[in-house]
Amino acid sequence: MEGHLPDVLVRARGLTKRFGSFEAVRGIDLDVHRAEFFGFLGPNGAGKSSTMRMVGCVSPPTDGELSILGMDPRRNGPEIRARLGVVPQDDTLDVELTCRENLVLYARYFGIPRRVARSRADELLEFVQLAERAGDKVEPLSGGMKRRLTIARSLVNEPELLLLDEPTTGLDPQARHLVWDKLFRLKTQGVTLVLTTHYMDEAEQLCDRLVVMDKGLIAAEGSPRDLIGRYSTREVVELRFDTPDHGDVAPKLDGVVERMEVLPDRILLYADHGEAALAQVHERGLNPLSALVRRSTLEDVFLRLTGRTLVD
Amino acid sequence: MTLAPAARAFEAYVYGYRRTWRGSVLSTFVMPLVYLGAMGFGIGALVHTQSAARSLGGMTYLEFLAPGMLAASAMQVVIGEVTWPVIAQVKWVKTYQAMVATPLRGDDVVLANLAWVGVRAGMTALATYVAMAAFGVVHTPWSALSIPVGILTGLAVGTPVYAFAITRQNESSFSLVFRFGTVPLFLFSGTFFPVSQLPGVVRPLAYASPLWHGVDLCRALVAGHPALRMSLLHVAYLGAWAAVGFVLSVRGFRKRMVV
Ligand SMILES: Nc1ncnc2c1ncn2[C@@H]1O[C@H](COP(=O)(O)OP(=O)(O)OP(=O)(O)O)[C@@H](O)[C@H]1O
Ligand SMILES: [Mg+2]
Numbered sequence: 001m002e003g004h005l006p007d008v009l010v011r012a013r014g015l016t017k018r019f020g021s022f023e024a025v026r027g028i029d030l031d032v033h034r035a036e037f038f039g040f041l042g043p044n045g046a047g048k049s050s051t052m053r054m055v056g057c058v059s060p061p062t063d064g065e066l067s068i069l070g071m072d073p074r075r076n077g078p079e080i081r082a083r084l085g086v087v088p089q090d091d092t093l094d095v096e097l098t099c100r101e102n103l104v105l106y107a108r109y110f111g112i113p114r115r116v117a118r119s120r121a122d123e124l125l126e127f128v129q130l131a132e133r134a135g136d137k138v139e140p141l142s143g144g145m146k147r148r149l150t151i152a153r154s155l156v157n158e159p160e161l162l163l164l165d166e167p168t169t170g171l172d173p174q175a176r177h178l179v180w181d182k183l184f185r186l187k188t189q190g191v192t193l194v195l196t197t198h199y200m201d202e203a204e205q206l207c208d209r210l211v212v213m214d215k216g217l218i219a220a221e222g223s224p225r226d227l228i229g230r231y232s233t234r235e236v237v238e239l240r241f242d243t244p245d246h247g248d249v250a251p252k253l254d255g256v257v258e259r260m261e262v263l264p265d266r267i268l269l270y271a272d273h274g275e276a277a278l279a280q281v282h283e284r285g286l287n288p289l290s291a292l293v294r295r296s297t298l299e300d301v302f303l304r305l306t307g308r309t310l311v312d
Numbered sequence: 313m314t315l316a317p318a319a320r321a322f323e324a325y326v327y328g329y330r331r332t333w334r335g336s337v338l339s340t341f342v343m344p345l346v347y348l349g350a351m352g353f354g355i356g357a358l359v360h361t362q363s364a365a366r367s368l369g370g371m372t373y374l375e376f377l378a379p380g381m382l383a384a385s386a387m388q389v390v391i392g393e394v395t396w397p398v399i400a401q402v403k404w405v406k407t408y409q410a411m412v413a414t415p416l417r418g419d420d421v422v423l424a425n426l427a428w429v430g431v432r433a434g435m436t437a438l439a440t441y442v443a444m445a446a447f448g449v450v451h452t453p454w455s456a457l458s459i460p461v462g463i464l465t466g467l468a469v470g471t472p473v474y475a476f477a478i479t480r481q482n483e484s485s486f487s488l489v490f491r492f493g494t495v496p497l498f499l500f501s502g503t504f505f506p507v508s509q510l511p512g513v514v515r516p517l518a519y520a521s522p523l524w525h526g527v528d529l530c531r532a533l534v535a536g537h538p539a540l541r542m543s544l545l546h547v548a549y550l551g552a553w554a555a556v557g558f559v560l561s562v563r564g565f566r567k568r569m570v571v
Contacts, residue, residue, distance in 0.1 A: 019571070058412050059571060078317075078415040092410035096331055105327055108320045109414035157414075 006070040007034050009161050009192050014064035017050045024050040026216035037187050039210035040196040041203045047216040048196035049089050052165045056086050085159030089166050091146050095139040099149055107156040124152040144175030164195040200298035219305040231304045232296035235274035239267045239288040256280045317416050321424035340435055344443035352377055367506055378449045379534040380503035382440040383526035386433040386462035390470035391494050393429045395486040398477040408569050418566045429470050430463050437462030452536035465526025468550040471557025478564040502527045522553045
């Protein structure tokens with residue numbers, strides 16, 4: 001087993017997680033391939049973290065098959081975890097310790113010799129641009145810095161498979177881009193990454209392949225471009241009207257496009273040629289407060305698949 | 313299981329202690345001096361009568377009290393270490409979440425944590441022992457064995473309390489543990505007065521308490537005439553509490569952290 005890495009690092013069939021009678025993950029199938037950047041996109045409560053925790057071998061599956069790095073989590077938990085990097089949804093840093101101490105201690109849990117742990121901690125702090133905070137306590141660091149520190153910590157054992165549960169939630173755009181840049185660099189180094197997010201732009205930017213997850217099930221699977229091609233049109237027209245209820249306006253737009261979504265605050269028209277659709281809207285004598293023609297995104301895929309928006 | 317992973321997790325507790333050790337060490341070593349000084353001399357002067365001497369088996373009150381204090385204060389420190397800090401590691405600092413994501417297993421983590429608790433008990437026992445020596449209560453080499461007995465007593469009480477604490481959602485029940493657990497154990501397990509002074513109906517309770525076994529053994533060791541059979545019985549009884557408590561702790565940890 002040692003040294004031999006299978007092509008499929010995560011393989012799940014009918015993977016299920018129940019908490020009491022509640023089914024959080026309802027029999028999903030997954031294959032994550034070596035050197036792939038794989039994503040779970042889904043709203044709150046979709047079952048993303050529950051799945052990640054099973055893959056991370058800290059939560060035993062209730063049912064179904066699961067194999068990680070070619071091994072069985074039920075029997076080889078410690079061996080598997082030794083080769084994983086984990087960024088949990090909630091930070092688990094010890095805020096009373098310094099950045100460096102957090103990394104060194106964590107490295108010790110993996111049995112990494114102290115001297116190696118110290119030099120690796122310094123390299124990783126450099127990598128996530130926290131070198132000048134190495135000796136500072138974690139407590140006063142910003143949310144983005146803590147997240148980067150957690151990412152650095154997940155790399156102390158040079159993992160083959162990195163699990164990132166919402167690595168950028170709560171970060172400002174600049175901090176997110178910094179994290180994306182680091183993750184992308186890891187991918188170029190051959191690390192396999194699995195990420196959860198409810199940011200469609202994050203999934204689109206980073207993932208080679210992703211699954212859209214909702215209510216414990218996988219609604220669709222493919223590359224971002226694939227999914228958009230399959231479930232949406234090339235362009236979308238977003239219209240906002242001066243009305244308390246966009247449902248009242250919707251009938252007047254009948255027939256402009258094949259598919260239309262009416263949201264509380266706007267109407268989306270799905271069209272391959274957005275400008276042409278917008279011209280038709282104006283021809284009908286309708287005057288929206290604002291009109292925006294944009295490219296389809298994974299958000300539109302999600303809306304199509306579940307009838308709901310991702311971030312509500 | 314090999315002990316190496318637990319030993320590595322143990323380092324985390326040493327690290328954590330380094331940030332508070334100054335204050336902690338000071339109070340650990342000053343408290344027994346204050347306690348033994350005040351109670352041993354203060355109360356000792358009051359109970360210096362013939363009937364008192366008879367009940368205390370011919371010892372001065374300080375000689376009677378000090379070994380009991382050694383066991384009782386080890387227990388008290390341990391209870392503090394396995395209540396709030398356990399919830400903190402589950403919920404506030406989330407140390408346990410961090411640990412279980414690594415190759416460490418539940419039993420490694422619990423073993424490391426309880427080993428650290430044992431170290432804290434040992435520090436407290438040692439501090440009391442030093443105070444005893446300072447007050448001239450230590451006469452025989454046997455008495456040094458009261459330090460490991462203090463550790464064992466701490467763990468005999470501490471492991472079941474850990475097993476309880478790990479099941480708690482918050483810290484609210486710990487004040488009850490203190491009020492209805494620590495305090496009565498502390499007062500009625502023969503530390504301050506012989507259990508024979510208690511009403512007959514509650515005496516069996518005192519004899520069942522692990523603390524009494526620790527107190528009695530420490531006292532016999534410090535007095536320099538431990539009876540072999542009784543001593544072994546005490547050790548076995550304390551060991552049984554610690555062992556059952558450990559098993560329950562590991563079980564509770566898995567139930568809480570591996571879901
Ligand atoms: N330990 C648990 N006990 C009971 N229910 C749980 C537990 N963990 C998760 N759940 C439930 O399982 C469902 C899925 O939760 P999960 O955390 O996997 O969702 P998620 O997709 O990660 O959501 P979010 O985007 O909010 O993080 C939720 O309804 C949640 O309440
Ligand atoms: Mg989650």
